[in-house]
Amino acid sequence: MLGFLKEPVVVTAKINVSLVALTVMGLISRLWGLCYPRAVVFDEVYYGQFVSLYMKRIFFVDDSGPPFGHMLLALGGYLGGFDGNFLWNRIGAEYSMNVPVWSLRLLPALAGALCVPLAYQILVELHFSHCAALGAALLILLENSLITQSRLMLLESILIFFILLAVLSYLKFYNLQKHSAFSGSWWFWLLLTGVACSCAVGVKYMGLFTYILLLATAGLHFWHMIGDQNLSNVSLLCHFLARGLALIIIPMGLYLSFFYVHLALLYRSGPHDQIMTSAFQASLEGGLARITQGQPLEVAYGSQITLRNVLGKPMQCWLHSHTNTYPIRYENGRGSSHQQQVTCYPFKDVNNWWIVKDPGMQQLVVSNPPRPVRHGHIVQLVHGITTRYLNTHDVAAPLSPHSQEVSCYIDYNISMPAQNLWRVEIVNRESDTDVWKTILSEVRFVHVNTSAVLKASGVIGASLPEWGYRQLEVVGEKLSKGYHQSMVWNVEEHRYGKSQEQKEREVELHSPTQMDISKNLSFMAKFTELQWKILTLKNEDTEHKYSSSALDWITMDTNIAYWLHPTSGAQIHLLGNVATWASANAAALVYLCLSLWYLLRRRRKIYDIPEDAWQLWMSAGGICGGGWAVNYLPFFLMEKTLFLYHYLPAVTFQILLIPVVLQHLSDHLCRSVLLKSMFSALTVAWFSSVYFVYCTFSPVTYGQPALSLTELKALRWKDTWNILIRKQ
16 A cells, blocks of 8 residues: 555656746846835835835825735835835935835835746747747846836836736747647636736736737637637637636726725825715725714705815815905906805815705704705705805806806895705715715705806816905806816715704804714725726826936937935936847837838738748737837827836837847848858847946946946936036
């Protein structure tokens, strides 16, 4: 029974020494001196703030993209024991001892290092030679810009890693298609393709470009499968469903999971709350939740409420009034009603409180049992402190003369009767009998007499002059002018009024609410709102010293000074390897010209290269050239501040095209032994120049050693480069 112990157990394994060596060299190039400089470098000042907020579990919104990349950086901080206590307010600020610099920079560095063996394997899976694959990996290894970006707490190296992993996984899956369909390894690489694509998109939306490229490639390959008569209809359906599951369903689910973890981690109120809806804010611990916890859910006649404008940008504001009146005449000579001012006020204030009144009754308290207000009900809104009714009439608004003035009505005993009836319309209702709910319901107030809608026009326009205390204008807008979020309001703070006497009511309005009804948003509701904010919330784009245009990137006419030592003059710059970038441009041009030449000749039934070489040429171009195009050309359509690092995913694909073109030229255009020998010698000389440029610029890639003024001036190979030289 134990006979198997008589023979030794032998395990054999194939080890690609080249792949191991490339991985080790990649790790050394990215991890060496990772803690240097121990200071905030360029966009570390930006991402570091989010890492600190993760450590403190404080909610934030970043309009630059999804949260997965931020969570990976935060994971590095967590593993290093970072407590989040550091003030990220200045580039060049020295890190305090509680900041684990090595851990924070570790994951980007590892991702950058692993891009080297990934480049090698991609060329192998494209069926190019070991020499071409080795060349591709070495070019990535010696690319100064990729090294710089990998060694800092930034996201581009992580993005490029997942992009290359997705491409490699799809190529491995595709190569298994003919002989091992639906095998374990086939499923593994197909699923990994979808996971890597989702991770790339989760790091930055730029990952979407490569995801679309792979979806298009998979679609083209499946189209060819449809024409294969050896595959049955059932087999085709299984292939289609497998691809749909792995490349669409699973990535979508994984993308949702990033937000789920993000929201689960960030459960505390923070500085970014104000751009979210009241319902979202109330779901966070602290902040608005402390004020709204336990409020009555259903708004009833007699309810005391504050009304927040749903738009919430550029600032949140609440419907507000005070005893001051509109001036009899405005600066431009137009007249007003001289009624009590109604504004939208961007701060909490007792003058933000209103009472919902039944027009048919005089009482301003909630009856027992409460009578809830429903969609379509007519109400009057009484200002809590001044007890005047919200009113609008056919008088031009102060800043928007084509809209109606909104006021609190004062009876001057003249021919201007009160018009203070408003119809409640619940915008997000599920039925026409929905009850108006605190925080959850988004409502419009339609004026019964004129059909004007209560609108916070000042949220999207100018503020009132000094007589209006620079508060935001509120108007009555005609329904015919269309729907806008500035016309929608929600109840934020709410209590059931109990005091009929004015003095007692004022005391009540100043006191906190104490009732027991909680309101929780579902994950999907929170995800939808947060996703919409990320997509639509845009910071004001300002011209940056190191911003550039997409045209500047191809010829590398720009650079970015990341860091400057305060005394020694040592510095870090984002600069590409000039020899590599110029060669990548040349390779792209050669590929394009040769492809057009081959296509024209093939139309004339002239085949310059074998069919298998043609298919190899086209597939490599589709991945490498297509990867460059989809990651570069969209920037010409973007209205945002652009930087050189936006080009790094595109140039990575373009670099992979260099060995593709070189091998093709060697195999099919150098037909004599002499030509092949000369071409090999030129290739070695060219690669030596790549290594020379890498070594020349490594001091500003790694930030050490510090260079003299003469050496720094010698690095300014282009007049457009901003090499920092201190004045003596």
